[in-house]
Amino acid sequence: MTVPLFDTALLRSPPFLSNAHLPAEERARISYERARTIAASAGLELEDIALLKPKFWELHLNPVLIYDGAAATLLTIQYNLVLGTLARYASRQPHLLPLMQDLLCYRKLGQFMLTELGHGLDAENLETTATLLPSGEFILRTPSPRAAKFMPPTAPVGTPTIGIVFARLVIDNTPRKIRPFVVALNDGSSMCEGVTCRLMPLRGGTNPVNHSVTSFDNVVLPASALLGSLEQDRPFDDLIWRVAVGSLALGTVCVNTLGMAATIGLLYSQRRMVTDAKGGHIPIFHFRTQQIPILFATAQAYVYKALSRWSTSYFSNPSHDPRARQGVAAAVKAVITNHALATLIAVSDRCGAQGLFEVNQLSRLFSEVRGIAIAEGDILVVSIRLATELVLGRFQMPQPIYPDSLLAQHEKAIYTELTDTLASVAHHRSEGVNKRVLPRCLAYVEAIGHRLAFDAAVAAGVLPELVEVFVADIIRRDSAWFSEAGLTRREQLAREESAFDALLPHIDTLVDELGVKPYVSAPIVSNEAWTAFADGLQASGELRTESVLAFNHSTLSARL
Structure with a gap:
């Protein structure tokens, strides 16, 4: 076991x-x-x-x-x-x-210090310098405010902290390529000499992290601080390879936010009652409008778990093209995080005013997934890079297992549209590409991710009813194209209704088997949890109505 x-x-x-x-x-x-x-x-x-x-x-x-x-x-x-x-x-x-x-x-605690205030996705142009001294030591320096390292939480919290700081190596006054250095940041109670940490305000809506702006003022580093050798220049993408690993890893983290949305949404919808036409009480889950986002969330959770297992296995295989491995990471992160954001909002809305409160977890999860969507490479910009490389034919993604599936055909069609547009312009950096290709890149990468998810789910034996609901959701997202491809709007609606009807009888078991119930702390999921929560709320004293309602009539009349 x-x-x-x-x-x-x-x-x-x-x-x-x-x-x-x-x-x-x-x-x-x-x-x-x-x-x-x-x-x-x-x-x-x-x-x-x-x-x-x-x-x-x-x-x-x-x-x-x-x-x-x-x-x-x-x-x-x-x-x-x-x-x-x-x-x-x-x-x-x-x-x-x-x-x-x-x-x-x-x-010890460790931080990864790559991006700067002035350099995020273009971190290859970062400005922090590490100058080699005759002694073999280095001087680490932040040359301008925009070169301060941005986001890593470097403030002392009781445990000594080091950082892997990326800086441009300078030898004999000549800038070289970027290198990583191991740097002591604080001893657990005080910042190390020459290291300044300025705390950022809270992001809001999330569990707080001590995000910081960190700068270095002529910090002396031993020769051993350099990772690698002075002579060995690695390509930048290879130097930060673990960022690509993190992109995929964080995407898989979001799978359970879908499970959490399904679980909280279902339990609340089964508990919340309304009065029917006969004066009786029925749960709001009776209504199809309440069922839809929960059915979608459940299907997404299962399908994307299958995608996560397939993609992490593929990514971990060094025999695959590194560009394709990074492409898979980008596509997986794009579809899971974007679906999670949309689903968390949809389920939260169906919980009414209760969905707005952080204590019920959905709004907090939404804010935290927003952070994941940006961390380890903003989804949109990473998608533009990936789509451009693919349309230019520089490498290929894993080919479809089921090339005749609707989602494989959808991906192929968007690819054809982009390649046709590219063929009609002078070069890939033209204004025509900026206007007509770049805005479609995310949709193309998502289409790749949806097809990969379908292939993974079918190959893994995910319940067909779950896969069919997942496909119905993707059809909703680009209904016009599927209509053009021969699936009329009426057929789309009928297919969707059939998928919902087939999945609905299994929903309790499927949500339970997602395995996230132990992590649900939202009090809205049961009467017992709500009673315990409400009893613990701080009660205010009686309002002193006389002080609230007593106006100075003479002053008021004068002002009127």
């Missing part, structure tokens, strides 16, 4: 007890404790992270990572970006191994 990566019994004890009533600073600190606890429970080895073994991917598919998005952020930075990067150099720089063990066991 496989031992689960996280013991759900831990949710009933610190640090996982509700902390919504605490100040943001304390909540941010608790998220570090949660990340540490999740890491200890998961028990990953360095090899799991370095070689992208199944246990590494399964951690990201565990629902605990959506219980606290801040803890998930901290854990994925530390394990994937920091440890994953260090692992690539450890065989030739064995002095890194003790540090890696400290990071693995959370005796």
Whole structure:
């Protein structure tokens, strides 16, 4: 029997007890404790992270990572970006191994410091410099405010913190390529000499992370701080390879947000009653308008779990073209995060006013998925890069397993539209491409992702009723094209209705088997949970109506 990566019994004890009533600073600190606890429970080895073994991917598919998005952020930075990067150099720089063990066991914290205030998706043009001294040491410097490192949480929280800082190497006053350096940031209580951390305000709507703006003022680094050798210049994309890993990993994290939406939405809709025409009570789940987003969420959760398992296996195989591996990561992240955002809003809306409150989890999950959509490469810009490369014929994505499927035909049609447009312009950087190709790139990458998801789900034996509802959702998204392809609007509606009717009898079992119920803390899911929550709300004293209603009539009359 496989031992689960996280013991759900831990949710009933610190640090996982509700902390919504605490100040943001304390909540941010608790998220570090949660990340540490999740890491200890998961028990990953360095090899799991370095070689992208199944246990590494399964951690990201565990629902605990959506219980606290801040803890998930901290854990994925530390394990994937920091440890994953260090692992690539450890065989030739064995002095890194003790540090890696400290990071693995959370005796130290690690941050990945690539982007700057002035350089996000164009981080290859970053301005931070590391100048080689005659002694072999380096001087790390932030040359301008726009070169400050942006987002990584570097403020002291009680545990010593290091950062992998990407800087442009300077030798003999000549700028060279970008290199990563291991830099001590703080000792757990104070920032290290020359390192300045300025806390950003809270993002809002999420579990708080101490996002920061960090700068370096002539910080002296030992020769051993450099990862790699002075002579070895790696291509930038290879240097930041773990960002592509993170793109796929974060996409898979979002699968359970779909499961959470389905679970909270269903339980609330079965509990919430309205009065029918005969004076009796019926649950709002009786209505098709309430059923639709929950049926979609359930189908998406199952189909995208199959996609996650297939894509992580494909990505981890070094025999595949690295460009195709990164392309799969981009497409998977695009479809899962965009579907999660739309579904969380749809289900939240069907929970009425209750869906607006952070305590009911849906609005918080939406905000945290928004962050994931930007982290490790903004979906839109990454999609533009991928689609452009594919339309120019520079490489190919994995081919369809079921080329006659509707979703494979949809993908093929968009590709043909883009290649025809490209053939009609002078070159791929023309204004015509800017106006007519770039706005369609995301739709093309999503079409690839939808087809990959369909193929993965069918190959994995996902319940056909779930797959059919998933397909119905994709048809909804581009109804005009499917009409042009011969599926009339009436046929689309009939197909959708049939899919809903077939899936509905299984919904309770399917939602239960998603396995996210232990992570549901929303009080709206049951009468018992709501009663306990409502009893715990702070009661105000009686209003002093006389002070509220007593006007100074003479003053009021004078003003009128």
